[in-house]
Amino acid sequence: MSYTITSKQLLFTLISSMLGVGILSLPRVTAEAVGQDAWLAVILGGIIPFVSIWLSNKVVSRHPGLSFAAITEMLAGKWAGKLLSAAFVIYSIIASAAILRVFTEVITMFLLPRTPILVKIMLGLAVSAYMTSSGIKVLGRLNEFLFYVLLPPLFLSIPAVVKFADLHYLMPVLNNSLTDYSKAAFTTGFAYSGFETIIVFAPYVLKKKETLKAAVMALIITITIYLYAVITTITVFGSELTQMFTWPALRLLSVSEIPVLERMEFVAIIAWIGVAIRPASNQYFCAGLIIKDVFGIKSLSKVVALLYPIIAAIAWYPKNISIAIRLSDFVGMYSLILGTALPLLLLGLSLIRGKGRARDEKNT
């Protein structure tokens, strides 16, 4: 591992892996599940990623200096390790494709209704591939730089909130059953998907001690932004109306009027393109990096070029927007399972092997 990232770059990389496309539909998804208590679902949804981050950091810090592919291979053996890596690669490819597809759907709805979907996917993916092939260092810088692009759209929503927000929409609190809340927590899966990339990025962090702190900070910042999006949307529209919109967070911006530009959400969409391309690139990068490590290929750009048609094809596959949304829900579930099961399995193996090794060392 010749290159490293700072813990601050890890923080922004994790934020940008999670925060992107999911935020637009999050108010709808959570409102459908628990109505006005959607904000609670956002907080509950953050628990699984938190556990996953903690487990992943534990695994990575037990094996310093090893990449994800090397850790799995060492702990699970040559073939089983490769299988685990493959599970992650497949997830990353599908996640990248799903994010890209939803991203393209938003573009279709707001900016380019008549351009063929495939062209838009290929163009977006080409930019994503260019970002990915630049390597982890540049990706870290970009993740940080483009994070600030998100801030103007957030500010743009303030006038709407000030003018139309009604806190009564959040009442009554805690009106659903416990099972409803736990189900609702799982619906946030797609919005939080991306947290599991920590297991791939963490080995590259320069100061290992700061990894966990940075990752938890990333999660807290993401939860805060999600909470802001959900609470503002629901206080402006109410939970009933929120469920009617495909992307309620964007509709929020069209409520407020600013004299120069006729329609605010367009400005937000253009800024959002910069934000939403990051999770696709990060997932793309994870897939590329693991393949590169497993097969010992020197150049990342070759792997990136190889993955390009695969991701483009998967992103193109859903026939319409509802199938695309179902694909993204699948990614959300997959990420929760992968994000907890994989580090748990690796940690278990590591503990067993670690004890064995410690005993061996004592005996000799």
Add this chain to the structure above:
Amino acid sequence: MKKYRIALKAVKPMSTIKFRNKASDGEKNADSADFFDRTADRLRKDLSGNADVIIRELFIGGNENLDALIVYLIGNIDKKMLNDNVIKPLMTCSGLENIGLSGEGLKEHIAKKCLQTGSVKYQKDYKAALQDMFSGEGILLAKGIEGFIIFAVDGGQKRQISEPETEKRIRGTKEGFIEDIWVNIGMIREFIKDPMLKIEMLKIGQRSQTDVAIAYINGLADSKIVDEVKKRIKKINIDAILSSGYVEQYIEDNPWSVFPQLLGTEKPDKAAANLLEGKLLIIIDRTPYVFSAPTLFVEFFQATEDYYEKFHVGIISRIIRLIAFLIAVLGTSIYIALTSFHPELIPSELLISFARLRKKVPFPPVIEALIMEFIVEVLREAGIRLPTSVAGTLGIVGGIILGDAAIRSNLVSPAMIVVIAITTVCNFVLPNYSMTLSMRLLKFFLILLSATFGAYGIALGLIVIVTHLAKLESFSVPYLSPYAPFRLRDMKDALLRLPLWMYVKRPVSIPHIDDKRAVNNRKKSGTGEN
């Protein structure tokens, strides 16, 4: 007749030029008189055909046993100085009887009593001496001395120090660099009189033998970067360096990038400011441009007036420059995207007047834009070539008459003319000319993207540009810092320009050793001085 051979393969350095040696084995034993005759013959043969080389024969101190030759380039020396301080004292030199007529004594005597020039050195090597002569110094060959005495009489015509055309200033020094490397170094030295300011000289170009100086402040500049710059400059293998651009293109990190990766300036105060930030300067003979390395993207937005005027003005002009940069790069493409893809974004009253104006124009906005951009580029290109008096007329004919005629004949809509005019003016707001050249390439890239994919194309194009910028490095320093990677301390002098007394430490983006820059004398000390 023996001719000396210049190895004609272009890549052979000058030092390998072979001079045929007449009697190489017997040389050690031959006495000095023999050496004089032999070398004089050799000089005459080697230098025959060089009309500007003058070989002047004389007797030192009028002594007929002391033959001597002075060789110099007529165009590159100061004739008056040669006559008054070299030839006259040499010919009237006295006291030669006491020291004998050869050897160390004679050499000492000539150097210390006869030659009245600023620098005198002794050179035994024939080729090196000849090289010095071609660099504008005079060489003296005297009977009795086995070698050459080299004295500096360099002169010749130099351009007066004047205010550079491309970097005009209201405050600060009006001086600009000229072509002569030593004058330029002197100008920098006048700003920084620190003995730690080191100047290292290199020679590159086998035929041109161009002087390249690397200047840095020892104990401030990062030695790794100094070594890296030196290494890259030494690696240049070319027959001639005609301009600083040659060096730039050989040493920059990414030769495929459209962005300038070395900041060139014609101003000694700007060069000095760069030295003080821990950068180093690359000064090249025969070019009034001095480069500083490593270079950051933000530097192209910083002008010296920002620091010389009050900081409020500095902040405002920086923000204006950033907006102008964005308009120059994005203006035309946003107009195209709005009119041909997203008309719903334009407020309805404006949209109606746009539509009315565009009604008679037969072309799509892209074609309109490309026609107008082409005309502007042509006018600009022609304006550089033409003499100043004609260029003004061209501006009126091209700008006003042509623009008006284009609208009347419905080639382009008036709105497009406004957009093109604004973007063209905005293009020149940046203080660096190289960056304005790169900006127009970016503009065309984005115009094509917006013409095909509207705002989506622009957004993706911008991401590609930002990715490219984040990828660039200048001597292992990230080009986009302090933005990416984000460095809070340098934000004081990036988009903003905070008061000077707040810059107590040097920017972290540039690796340096001595961190302390100033003491903040405005900080309240707490001991109560009201």
